[in-house]
Amino acid sequence: MFRFVCLCLSAALCQMVLAVSLCAQDSPAGGSASVATAAGATARLNHADLSVYRAADGTLQPIRSAADWQQRRQQILEGMQRAMGPLPQRNTALPFDVRVVEDRRLGAVRRLTLTIAVDSVTDRLPLDLYVPAALADTVTGENLTGVSGKKTAAILALHPTGEAGKRIVAGEAGRPGRQYGLELAQRGYVVAAPDYPSFGDLGSYDFAGDAYQSGTMKAIVNHLRCTDFLVSLGFVDGSRLGVIGHSLGGHNAIFHAVFDERMQAIVSSCGWCPFGDYYGGNVTGWTSDRYMPLLKTEYGLKVEDLPFDFYELTAALAPRTFVSVSPLEDDNFDVRGVQKAIPVAGSIYSLLEAREKLILMTPDCGHDFPADIRMQVYRILDQTLQHQPDAFEPDYSLELPRIAATAPADALRTFEVAPGFQLQQTAAEPLVTDPVAMSYDEDGRLFVVEMRDYSEQDKEHLGVVRVLQDTNDDGVFDDSREFAKGLSWPTAIIAANGGVFVAAAPDVFFIRDTNGDLQADEQTLVFTGFARSNVQGLINSFHWGPDNRIYGSASTVGGTVTCPVHPERAGLECRGRDFSFDPRTLELRAETGGGQHGMSFDDWGHRFVSANSDHAQQIVYADHYLSRSPVASAAPPRISIAVDGGQAPVFRISPVEPWRIVRTRLRASGLSKGLVEGGGRPAGYFTGATGITIYRGDAWPAELKGVAIIGDVGSNIVHRKRLTADGVVWRAERMDVGHELVASKAICFRPVQ
Incomplete structure (x- = not known):
């Protein structure tokens, strides 16, 4: 057993894809339906095939024009209502009966918490109305419905699942990255954030006691009424409306915009994938009272029998701007399903000459809406809604939690060392x-x-x-x-x-x-x-x-x-x-x-140095010999010798620090200056090599003499390489396959010099 003696060191991307449209001859995922059927027969539509519509005689006819597509779109709306229940006739004559509950300033933004009447005076929808800085001193809870003047764009901000409901989009509850409602208000938008039935001030909502067949349809009606209220305000431009949501809010943004064509920009983060790709086709999660129970009671959870799918819904948003934020590691909505559906919807966007308005973003993260992606989304909203944003600097604090230090007594338990070695504190x-x-x-x-x-x-x-x-x-x-x-x-x-x-x-x-x-x-x-x-x-x-x-x-x-x-x-x-x-x-x-940080000699006086992103380098010769001739030309005296490259892969076992993830995404997206390393990956390679030592002792076996030992503070590891002479230079090759000499789960382990 070989021993290390050490000190306990306790301190010191997204990718945006514009999906490619399917050519007419391509067969979309899910199969394709025949173009015509026997006279009088009612053909079954394939949700993944948007090349046809059902004609009045029941036959499938090819979609060749916008008018043809409108017939298929109407059939999509009918399918949604078979699963959600019918969309009732809206009572536009019913007064909103605005009741302001709270009037509060959040920095330069004013937040009015209020309720409005939906189906009746007693059916109340709680919502937060965010008034941007330019209007915050003019619009108050007392004069809300009487203010007029310069009109601004408005956003409907739908919250994800969480008891706090509408307050999640203010960053006051839930996980980081959900504060898009407040952020958009800080950028100058008027923002309405309603509660979804069973959350927030609707936490005790009685689904069994209402007149709707699904919580989804009740939410759609609420969101339509909320949009009506926004349009009624004298300072809102009803021609410049958008909707945004994450998770629960993500698919409800789609549902709402399919029914409400006033929405010119739709953003769904972690909100959808085709039903067949949702947990392998197990759609049970969609069937509670707050969603669509008919998927179970009427359609037996059989994906092939469901009356609509997201292939169709995303296409039904055309030709309006639709941004889908679908992370690569989302464990709710499989990005592979999204990547199948986007080209299908793209065929309709292309038909309507709006292909550039269908945008897919696939950040390398889980079920999240990271800051850099939100900033890119906001820019798209600004462009689509012709909005000149207020000066805005996002607050990243929610995405940068403090990480507790490891107690000295627990430090050794965080380490893994190569076989045959032992670590001592x-x-x-x-x-x-x-x-x-x-x-x-x-x-x-x-x-x-x-x-x-x-x-x-x-x-x-x-x-x-x-x-x-x-x-x-x-x-x-x-x-x-x-x-x-x-x-x-x-x-x-x-x-x-x-x-x-x-x-x-x-x-x-x-x-x-x-x-x-x-x-x-x-x-x-x-x-x-x-x-x-x-x-x-x-x-x-x-x-x-x-x-x-x-x-x-x-x-x-x-x-x-x-x-x-x-x-x-x-x-x-x-x-x-x-x-x-x-x-x-x-x-x-x-x-x-x-070199940047680190230097060592071997027994023969060869000198080796390291740098953050080039962990093993050799000084080949003393450059003062070149000073004898002013015209001498030679290869650089310092060379990289790592066979696997200066930024070679490493096998860290510590969690990747949140700040490193945020920084990498900001740089990769162009929102922040700085070098994008590792192909846009935040970790997994040498980023902070800060010391190289050539082992010259006699405590370890003789065959380890001359081994290069290299610390990387960024990955919380100690790495080793075998040095082999190759003429006048050396080759440094990894010794440990799939692991490191020393690695710690604690990010406070930062080996240097």
């Missing part, structure tokens, strides 16, 4: 906090740099050097002393000359204890000028070289470095270079290098 809080570099002295004491001020606290000087001792020789540190403090962003340390050299850009100090109390009483500034413009590119990785000099990495920011002890010496330019110095004379020298 030698120090943890409160003995040490935020360690980023360490060095043993000649007496076996461990000096540790604590970078407590990573990453934003650049002026507080919170960095500490701590010395740890094992006083009873049991292999576990039990004594901790604060050796030095008041450092800003300390990142490197090495024991030498009875003290320690400590890097805290822009400075390098020599610090020592002269009276044996393990507290520094002498601190000398030996070098200064290392840049600190990027906290992820600071001076790091002090190591002894084969020539008894101390080597370090100037990282990505470099600097012009001087020696205050010897002011007569010229400054040394370190940009794109590493450096070394003599610990006795402080003579400083530039070295070939340029």
Whole structure:
């Protein structure tokens, strides 16, 4: 059993697809019906075949025009009503009888909570009306129905499943990413968010006591009435209306818009797939009182017998803008079914010369409506509804939860190590906090740099050097002393000359204890000028070289470095270079290098470095040899040697951090600047390689000597590679198939240097 000795480190996409229309000769999913039948026979329509309609004589006739399609569309509406119950005649003469319950400001937006009459004065629909900033000082609960003036676009925001009902779309309940109602109001829309029967203020709704055959049809009637109310407001432009919803709200947005052609833009997030693709064709989930019980009682849960399907409903939205947000990992509505249905609906959009208005987005996530997708959707709504949005910055806090730290006593249980190895904890809080570099002295004491001020606290000087001792020789540190403090962003340390050299850009100090109390009483500034413009590119990785000099990495920011002890010496330019110095004379020298974080030697003096996204690199030659000729040309001295690539796959076992997911999606969508790595994947490859060590000891078997050990803070792993000479360069090949040398489930495990 081989052992690691370590410190417990406790701190420190969507793809948018415009689906392609089926050609006339393509056979849509679900089969195709014959074009004609015997005279007088009533042909059965295939829901997945939108190339035909049923003529008055019962025969199937090809759809060749918009007029033909309108006949099929009417048959779709009839099919919906066979499953949902009939759509009753709307009583447009019934007064809305608006009753305002609450008038509240949410920042610049005003929210009016009210009820309106639907079927009768006693049949009340609770809803939140969001009034945007431009109208918030004018429109109040007292004058709501009397205000007129410049008209604005309006949105019907339908909530997902949840007891809080309409408040979910304000971000006040439910899971993150559902606050689209409030966000659209913040963008300048008038927004109405009603409760669905059995949720919110309709939580005790009695389905058995109403006149409807399904909760779905009652909701459709409510949403039609809510739209009527929106149109009646003097500040709403009834020609610029849209509907948006997630999950429950997603399919109800479709249902509503099929019946209500006033809706010019429809957005369904995680709201649908063909019935045959819903849990493998098990449509039981659609049959409760709040949905469509007739699917069970009249049609026996048989998908092939159901009177409508989503192939038809999505097509029935044409030629209006329809955006389907269908995540790749949605466990409710299978994206593969959506991907089958969209081209079928696309044939009708093409017929109506509106193919570009059918939009499919497939983010790489579960049953969610992520921020970057919402922002893209809002832009489509703005364009479709000719809306000039108010300045708006989304609140990502709901999608960025705080992640609890792992207690030191539980830390080891989060690790998995390669067979034959064992991991031991030698120090943890409160003995040490935020360690980023360490060095043993000649007496076996461990000096540790604590970078407590990573990453934003650049002026507080919170960095500490701590010395740890094992006083009873049991292999576990039990004594901790604060050796030095008041450092800003300390990142490197090495024991030498009875003290320690400590890097805290822009400075390098020599610090020592002269009276044996393990507290520094002498601190000398030996070098200064290392840049600190990027906290992820600071001076790091002090190591002894084969020539008894101390080597370090100037990282990505470099600097012009001087020696205050010897002011007569010229400054040394370190940009794109590493450096070394003599610990006795402080003579400083530039070295070939340029890695970001991490550096190590093998037994023969070959030097290896690493960078966040290029984890294994070799310094092939010293570039000062080229200085002899001003016209010399040569290959770069620093090369990538990983056979599987600089951003090689890794096998993390920790959950991917929410911030990493959000950042990747924002970058991939173009909503935020930054490099899109890994093909738009947030994790699963080297993103934060921050240290490379060539194993040169004798505690492990001899065949492991010379192995490269590489930490990746972004994936919470320690990786290893076998180094093999290939001429004058080396090849670095993965040793562990399908796993890592060390991996932790805790994201606070961040191995460096």
